[in-house]
Structure formats: structure tokens, C-alpha cells
Amino acid sequence: MKFSKQLPSLLVLSYVVGYPLMTLAEQGDSAQNAPPEMAQNVVTPTVKVRLQGIQDGKLKENAQIYINEISAEESDGSERHQELVRTALYKGLRVLGYYDFQLNFSLAPNGKELIANVELGNPVRIEQTDVQIEGDAKKDEAFLALNKDLPKKGDIVNHESYDDYKSAVQKLAVQRGYFDADFSIHRLEVMPSTYQAWWRLLFESGARYRYGEFRFKNAQIREDYLRNMLNLQQGEPYLLNDVLQANNDYTSTGWFQSVLMKPTLNEENKTVDFDVLMYPKKKNSMEVGIGYSSDVGPRLQLGWKKPWINNRGHSFSSSFYVSEPKQTIEMAYKMPRLRSPLYEYYQFSTGIENEDDSSTDTKSTAITFGALRYWDHPSGWQYSWGVRTRYDKFTQADVKDKTFLLYPTGSISHKYLQGGLFPTWAHSISLTADWGTKALLSDVNFLSLRASGAVIKTFAENHRVVSRLDIGWLHTDDLHRMPPAMRFFAGGDRSVRGYGYKKISPKDSNGKLIGASRLATGSLEYQYQVYPSWWLATFYDAGLAANSYSTDELRYGAGVGVRWASPVGAIKFDIATPVRDKDDSKNIQFYIGLGAEI
Numbered sequence: 001m002k003f004s005k006q007l008p009s010l011l012v013l014s015y016v017v018g019y020p021l022m023t024l025a026e027q028g029d030s031a032q033n034a035p036p037e038m039a040q041n042v043v044t045p046t047v048k049v050r051l052q053g054i055q056d057g058k059l060k061e062n063a064q065i066y067i068n069e070i071s072a073e074e075s076d077g078s079e080r081h082q083e084l085v086r087t088a089l090y091k092g093l094r095v096l097g098y099y100d101f102q103l104n105f106s107l108a109p110n111g112k113e114l115i116a117n118v119e120l121g122n123p124v125r126i127e128q129t130d131v132q133i134e135g136d137a138k139k140d141e142a143f144l145a146l147n148k149d150l151p152k153k154g155d156i157v158n159h160e161s162y163d164d165y166k167s168a169v170q171k172l173a174v175q176r177g178y179f180d181a182d183f184s185i186h187r188l189e190v191m192p193s194t195y196q197a198w199w200r201l202l203f204e205s206g207a208r209y210r211y212g213e214f215r216f217k218n219a220q221i222r223e224d225y226l227r228n229m230l231n232l233q234q235g236e237p238y239l240l241n242d243v244l245q246a247n248n249d250y251t252s253t254g255w256f257q258s259v260l261m262k263p264t265l266n267e268e269n270k271t272v273d274f275d276v277l278m279y280p281k282k283k284n285s286m287e288v289g290i291g292y293s294s295d296v297g298p299r300l301q302l303g304w305k306k307p308w309i310n311n312r313g314h315s316f317s318s319s320f321y322v323s324e325p326k327q328t329i330e331m332a333y334k335m336p337r338l339r340s341p342l343y344e345y346y347q348f349s350t351g352i353e354n355e356d357d358s359s360t361d362t363k364s365t366a367i368t369f370g371a372l373r374y375w376d377h378p379s380g381w382q383y384s385w386g387v388r389t390r391y392d393k394f395t396q397a398d399v400k401d402k403t404f405l406l407y408p409t410g411s412i413s414h415k416y417l418q419g420g421l422f423p424t425w426a427h428s429i430s431l432t433a434d435w436g437t438k439a440l441l442s443d444v445n446f447l448s449l450r451a452s453g454a455v456i457k458t459f460a461e462n463h464r465v466v467s468r469l470d471i472g473w474l475h476t477d478d479l480h481r482m483p484p485a486m487r488f489f490a491g492g493d494r495s496v497r498g499y500g501y502k503k504i505s506p507k508d509s510n511g512k513l514i515g516a517s518r519l520a521t522g523s524l525e526y527q528y529q530v531y532p533s534w535w536l537a538t539f540y541d542a543g544l545a546a547n548s549y550s551t552d553e554l555r556y557g558a559g560v561g562v563r564w565a566s567p568v569g570a571i572k573f574d575i576a577t578p579v580r581d582k583d584d585s586k587n588i589q590f591y592i593g594l595g596a597e598i
Contacts, residue, residue, distance in 0.1 A: 047077040047111070049085055053118040056096075063092035063118075077107050077114045085116055097123040097156040099192040123156045127196040137178055137205030146172060150199075157197040162188045169203055177238025177272065179265055180206035209238045212271030219278040221255055222311045225341045226276075229253075238272050249342055250278065254307040254315065257281045281307045293493050293591040296501050299323035313341055325357030325501070343376045353485065360502040361512040362484045364394035372409070385410045388434070392483035397512035399480050403443045407436035415598075422533075422565035424458040428598045434486075446476035448486060450519075454598035462529035466597055470495070470543075472519030479517055487515025490545035490555070493591045495521050497541050497576035498557025500589065504545045516545040527563055535563040537574070556580060561591075570597050 049067050054060040066088035074081055082105045093101060100121030107114060129150050137143045146168055151161060166186060173181040185202035211232050216223055231246055243261055250259040260277040287303035305317040318331040330351035337344040353366040372386030389406045413430035417423045432450045436442035452470040459465070472488045479487065491499035505513040521543030527535040538560050546553035559576030574591045 046072065047075050047081065047107075047114050049075075049114050049116055050108075051116050051118060054120065059093065059096050059098065062095055063089050066092035075114075077111070081114065085114070089116070089118065093120075094190075095159045097125070097158060097197075099124055099190070100195070122195050124190055124192060124195045124197050126151045126153055126155045126157055127198055128153065129199045131199060131201045131203075133203045133205065135178070135181070135205035136208040137173065137176075137181070137203070140176065140205075140208075142172055142176060143169070143205075157188075157190065159188065162199065166201070173203075173205060175240040177209040177240075178205040178207075179209055180267070182206075207270045209265070209270050209272050210234075211236050211238060212266055212269070212273040214274050214276060216276045216278065218280070219256075219276075220280045220308060220311060221278075221313050225313055225336070225338060226250070228339060229342045243274075250276070253313065253342060255281060255313055283308070289595055291493075291591075291593040291595075293501070293589070293593070296323045296325055296492075312336070312338075325359070326353075326355045328353045343378070345374050347372050347374060355484070357502075359500060360489065360505075361397045361514075362394070362502075364392060364396075364484050366390055366392040366394075366483060366485060370409075379414075380416055381412070381414045383410075383412055390483065390485075392485070394484055396480075396484045396487075397508045397514045398510065399514075401481055403481050403483055404441070405436050405444065405483070405486075406441045407434050407446075408440075409434045419458075421567075421569040421596075422563075423456055423597075424464075426456040426598055427454065429453040444476055444478045444481050446474065446478075446482060446486075448475075449473045456597060464527040464529070464535065466523075466525040466527065466539075468494075468521075468523040468598070470519065470521045474517040476517070479515070482515075484515055488517065488519035488545045489513070489515060490519060490521050490543045493574075493593060495541070496543040496555055496557045497523075497539065497559055497574060497591065498578045498587070498589055499555060499585075500587070504543065504555050506545075506547055517547050518549055519543075519545050520549060533565040535565070537561040537563055537572075539574070539576070540579075541576075552582075555582075566594075569595055 049070075051060055051063060051067075054063060067085055070081070070084050070088060074084060085105075086103055089101070089103065090099075093099070098120055102119040102121070104117045104119075105114060106117070129152070131147065131150060133143055133147075146165075150165070151158070166183070169183075170181075173179075182204055183201065184204050185200055187198075187200040189198040189200060191197070211234050213234065214227075214230065214232070216226050219226060229249055231249065232242055243263075247259055247261050250256060257279045259279075262275040262277055264273045264275070265271075266273060283306055285305045285307065287301075287305070289301035289303075291299045293299075300322050302320045303317065304319075305315070307315050309316060313336045315334045316332070317334070318329070321328045328351060330349065332347055332349040335346045335348075336342070337346070347370075349368075349370045349372075351368045353364070353368065355362050355364045357363075368388065368390040370386060370388040372384045372388075375383045377383075386409060387406070388409050389404075392403050392405075394401060394403075409432065411430065411432040413428070415428040416426060418425040430450075430452050432448075434446075434448040436444060436446045438445055450470075450472045452468070454466070454468045457465050474482070474486070474488065476482055488505075489502035490496050490504035492501035492503075496504060502513070506516050508514050521541070523539060523541045525537055525539035527537045529535050539558065541557045542554055544550075544553040544555065556579040557576050558579050559574055561572055561574035564571045571594050572592070575588065576590070577588050578585045
């Protein structure tokens, strides 16, 4: 790009109709352009300078920055020191428009302070803002919007605003493809004797570059799939944000270890050609999750994934979960659609579940299968629709049964994370509906709705709040025939802490848990950072699993914990106990976990 190189600070004296005119070309007199010595290696001076007479906070702060630049060896209160302070004040005050001031010095009786009494004169004000943009950018809305914030006649001159505007124009030109742009005129003219200043800027943008050819290299995926993912079209105006989004889209598929969109400028045709360099991800990857809680004991989760199987981007994933009461194996095969590989795909899944937990009066074995169509939206929303089937052989409390369910299912969800594996700001929401009828071969007529949401918010850097809400509703005339996995239970690590895993539920006449048709749980947690990556937490949970939404059914739990924002995700340790339990339970439960908080 042809932007002019930054010139050193330069004061040029000239005369216009008998008055001295000072032109500060590429002036750098601002706090942002101060030398590094001003921000580090500061030695305590023998005589400190105390400023008086400057009421404006920002003006005083900027002046103090330049005074602090004076070396400690020269800060002795002498005439030489006073002259250095005068020069520093001139630099610091003129940045914000004050070229005229009177200065008197006095030494404090203790000899350790030099008092600088400043009497400010009139500030220099903008007389005219002459800013012109030529070329294709002249009608570009982004540049027109930038010019809405130009200073008006009568505003106090601010060198920092001038520098910021120039930087903003240059940055915008790079972002929007004006690669031949240049400032042919760029001056901030100041006439201190009349307290006037002029902006003189002429920005010649030239032609805006457009997208040229896209060439894919080293890709193991078919080119037609890759081109259907591309949100950039040949001949469209260049926009950096769109290029970054395209790069991110390819990375988010999980097919590639790295993606680099390498641009080449064609100055003759005013186009930007791209070589899209793609390096395939390894064919196999593994994930491990571990945890412990007093209700289920140690638990282990292993994940195996093949991010790509063929040149159409098909992928395979599987997970294996094991704890003393429950074991599951799940597998899924994903097939992206050619017309929109990033946002539309089919997924076929199957799994085996086994649960034998005397503490929840559940013994169950199940085989599951699902065939779903997914639509992902760039805004973060995901929609799905399909069919699930499951066969369960179970004993819940003293009731044994076998149930086959074949039912349509649909879901809507949205998740947003900011801040990595231990997010500073995040939210998620999901809604799932399942409907089964004997007319479609299910053994039970039922309708199940499940909604959940979670929010994470960080305040003032070291204050963090995590909240969750989960609501479930099941309508059926044959609750005893519904598999335990589709009934509602509450209690445990991600439910109501202080209670054992699935310990909140209606009971039969023998005191055994039978599951519920209604669910509602909520949690509010406050975390405070006590050391980098370490947080203390306190929380209060409430919830019910019952056959009606009644406040009499609510159970409460509270506790404290520790969070470690480790390189592999959040690791937590919690201790909790029931609060005002209607059965007068005083149990203490503790939990150790690794993984996402929402």
C-alpha cells in the first residue's frame, strides 16, 4: 500500500500575512506516541513536580506524563530543571490545544517539591476542517460514516484526534481493499497568535480492489464442497472481515489442521487472487474427561473422532462413558450436504446404555438409534429434525418392563462463548420436543418438552456469575412404561448440588424412586478470582422432580467450591449440603469435575 511513511516530529515555521504559522507534519505529541521510557524504568526524582492551576483532569494527566519523562538526575529544582519542566509542559499542553500559558515556579519549604503554578491562556480552536476523499472511497458509506465525527469550527484542537482520524482512514482503506490509497496532503496547521487551527487532508483512495481467483491447494476435500462453503464471489468488492470469516469457516469444519488464505494483488486488473493453503487434520483424535463425585464415584469419558473419512467430508465420532452406576457407548456418522457443507448435514447415531444403580432404584439396558437432519445458522442457532428409536429393558423401583419407542424429535439451540475454555461471557439455550404415538409403532403415547439455559458473565475482571435453568414437561398416561432415561430425576453435580445423583424424585409406597413427569432446576453461582486462573465459588441451587410444579416439592442446596481455569478447561471442586430439606437431610456431597461449565 502506498501510505506515506511516518515522519519524525517536525516543527516548520512559515508566515502567512505577517503571522507566524506552525505546521506540525505527522505530529506525534500525544500520550500514545510518548517514548517507551515514559512508561517503564522510571526512577524516583529527588525533587518532585507539583502542578497547580490546571483543572481539567485529562489535560493535567497529559502534562504530567511529559514531566515524568525528565530524568531523576536532572530533577533537582534548579533553573535547568525548571526549563525542562517548561518544555515538557509546552509539549503536553499543546497536544490538547493549549499553546498559551504562563508559568511560575516556587520551591516548597522542605526542598523536595517544585511547585509549578500554571495559568492557562485561551485554547487554540478549529477554524476549518478541510478533509477531502477522492476515488472510489468518496461514495463508500464506511468512509462517509467516519467523517461524521470530524471536529467542527470552534472545537478545541486535539492532536490526538487528528492522528486517530488519519490512522482510522488508513486502517479502513486496508480493510476495504483500497490498496493504492495515499494521503497526498496531510497537515495540521496551527497559528498560536490567533488561536486558530486548520485540518488539511486529501486522501486519494484510487480504485477498490475486487476478488479474483480462488485456488485450493493441499485439500483432501472435493473442490465443489469447498467452493460451496466460500462466502466470497469473484468480482465482489474486497472486504477483510469477509476474508477472515471465510478462513474461519474452513477451520471450523474440523477437516483441517490449519488454513491460510494467501492474497496476491493484481495491480493491473485491481483484483486480489487467493491461494487457499489447506493442511489436513490427522485422521484420528482422542479426548479424555475424568471426574469424581460422592454420588457416582469416579467417572471416565473417552472420545474418539475421525474428523474426515472421505473427500466429501464425512466424519465419525464415538464416546465411551463409564462410572459405577452407568456405562454408555455412543457412535455418530455425519454427512455434510454438498449445497451447504458448513451449515447443513445429516447425522446417524446409535448407542448402548446400561445403568444399574441401587441408590436410584434403577436397572436398565437400552439400545438407541437416531437419524436427524441439522441446519446450522451463522448467528449460532442450530435446528434439527428427525426420528429416534430406542428399546429399553428396565426395572424402576419394583416395576419391570420392556418398551419400544419410535418417535419424531426436533430441537432448537443456541450457544455463544467468549474467552476460550474458561469463558468470560457465554450463554446457551436449547429446546427439545419428542412425540410418540402408538399409531407410529411406539408402545406408549407421550409428549416430552425440555428447555434449558445458562449464562456466564464476568464483571470487573475478577467477579464471575454462573446461572443455569432447566425445565422439563412429560405428558403420558403410562408413566410406569416410560424408560427411566425419559423420566425426570433431579439432584447431582449439574442439577441440585447437596443431593445425590437422581435422588430427587417421587417415591412409591416402599420409598423407592419412580421418576417424575415434571422437572425444574435452577442454580446461581458467584465466583471471585483470588489468584490468576484460580477462583473461589459459592452457590445456591433449587429444584424439583415431581408430578406437578408445586413449591412444596422444591429442594434446596448450597455450598462452596474452587475453580481452576486450566489449559484443558475448567476443573472444579465443590462441597454442598441440602438447605431446609423437608426430610431433614444433612448429607454433605462433594464433586470433582473437568469440562465445560455450560
